[in-house]
Amino acid sequence: MIKIGPVATGSVVAVFGLFGLCGKPLYGLLSDLIGGRRKALIVICLTAFAIALLIFSQTRDISEFRLLAPFLGVTAFAYSPLLTAFISEKMDQAALGAAAGVSNAIIQLGAIIVPIVIGVVFERTHSFQYSVITMAIGPLIGAACMACVTDSRSQPAGIIFENNAGVRMGSLQAVDRSASPAHAAEDGG
Numbered sequence: 001m002i003k004i005g006p007v008a009t010g011s012v013v014a015v016f017g018l019f020g021l022c023g024k025p026l027y028g029l030l031s032d033l034i035g036g037r038r039k040a041l042i043v044i045c046l047t048a049f050a051i052a053l054l055i056f057s058q059t060r061d062i063s064e065f066r067l068l069a070p071f072l073g074v075t076a077f078a079y080s081p082l083l084t085a086f087i088s089e090k091m092d093q094a095a096l097g098a099a100a101g102v103s104n105a106i107i108q109l110g111a112i113i114v115p116i117v118i119g120v121v122f123e124r125t126h127s128f129q130y131s132v133i134t135m136a137i138g139p140l141i142g143a144a145c146m147a148c149v150t151d152s153r154s155q156p157a158g159i160i161f162e163n164n165a166g167v168r169m170g171s172l173q174a175v176d177r178s179a180s181p182a183h184a185a186e187d188g189g
Contacts, residue, residue, distance in 0.1 A: 002060060002061075002128055004061075004062050004065070008062045008065075011066065012062070012065045012066055012069045013069075015066060015069040015070055015073065016069040016070075016072055016073040016076070017073060018073065019069065019070040019071075019072075019073025019074045020073035020074070020076050020077045021073075022073075022074065023073060023074035023075065023076070023077055023078035024077055024078050024080070024081050026074065026078070027041060027045060027078035027079075027081070027082055028081055028082070028085075031082060031085070036085075036089070038082045038083075038085055038086040038089070039086060039146060039149060039151040041082055042079050042082050042083055042086065042143075042146050043143045043146050043147050045075055045078050045079045045082065046075075046079055046139040046140070046142045046143035046146065047139070047140070047143045048071075048075045049072070049075035049076055049079075049136075049139040050136040050137075050138075050139040050140045050143065051136075052068060052071045052072045052075055053072065053132050053133070053135055053136035053139070054132075054133065054136050055068060056068050056072060056132055057128070057129045057130075057131075057132035057133050057136070058129070079142070080104075080107055083103060083107075083146075084100055084103060084104070087099050087100060087103050088100060110138065114135065114138060117134065118131050118134060118135055121134045
């Protein structure tokens with residue numbers, strides 16, 4: 001059994017929270033720097049979070065918890081703004097609000113369900129290790145699901161592009177240029 005006092009536990013939680021706060025803008029900046037490749041970053045973030053949880057489940061003393069808390073914090077929350085941006089880039093403008101709302105509702109549902117499931121696992125096993133391993137299953141499932149999502153490279157909304165007749169125009173919707181017969185011919189397709 002792991003015995004750590006409330007002050008030491010609070011310090012680990014504080015470091016986790018601080019790095020969680022920093023993780024969202026860092027992943028957003030990284031996404032912008034690599035050209036908006038959000039799907040790959042979401043998969044990497046969720047996988048890294050699951051791995052960090054699996055390592056965290058093996059820790060036994062406060063120094064190990066403090067060492068791992070920043071990695072958990074950075075990876076635990078960073079996927080959500082990337083997911084919202086990914087969805088907003090892929091959805092038709094008419095359904096954008098509903099899509100963002102549904103994705104955020106699912107994320108919030110996880111915040112309700114996970115503590116209940118982890119509590120049941122801990123109650124039945126009295127094992128910190130099994131509880132944290134169980135927690136790692138969620139991000140692994142999320143990463144696997146996200147890896148299966150098609151990531152068509154649409155132009156973001158509001159970009160000026162040429163239509164099939166070569167006329168430059170603005171768009172309020174994402175336009176998939178790869179579907180255009182004229183652009184397919186230009187690109188050698």
